[in-house]
Amino acid sequence: MPNDLMNLIEKITDEKTFLRFLTALRENCEEEQSCSGSYFACATAGHWETRSTHHFLRSVEDWATGGDFAEGVHHGEPLLRRFATMLYVGRHYLSEDRPGRD
Numbered sequence: 001m002p003n004d005l006m007n008l009i010e011k012i013t014d015e016k017t018f019l020r021f022l023t024a025l026r027e028n029c030e031e032e033q034s035c036s037g038s039y040f041a042c043a044t045a046g047h048w049e050t051r052s053t054h055h056f057l058r059s060v061e062d063w064a065t066g067g068d069f070a071e072g073v074h075h076g077e078p079l080l081r082r083f084a085t086m087l088y089v090g091r092h093y094l095s096e097d098r099p100g101r102d
Contacts, residue, residue, distance in 0.1 A: 005088055012081040021084045029091075039099040049093045056090040058097065063089045 005028060008021040032047045043049050050056040064070065064086050074082055093099075 009081060009084045009088060012084050013078055015080065018080040018084060022087075025084075025087060039093075043093075043098075048091045049098070050091060055093055055097055059092055059094055060086055060090040062094055 005021070005024060008017075008024055012018050012021055029048060033051065039049065050059060068075070069082060069086070
């Protein structure tokens with residue numbers, strides 16, 4: 001599903017296509033939150049790494065406050081596409097938050 005989500009991000013041009021992505025992201029989260037695998041197994045399989053709002057928001061904030069997004073540079077991409085990317089990266093732990101390998 002991560003590749004499907006990235007494909008949807010690339011197609012975002014307006015609110016309607018953003019909402020399609022948002023629905024798919026939520027559905028993906030709901031499907032994978034039932035995964036009982038270890039962090040390492042989930043990360044290796046491309047599942048959601050973050051399982052708490054705290055870690056999700058830390059990852060989103062880290063992406064948004066660094067680099068060109070924070071500087072207002074958008075390379076001609078629609079803002080909603082960049083916002084979708086910011087939400088997408090919330091799936092992954094920051095390196096310092098990653099649990100040890102089980």
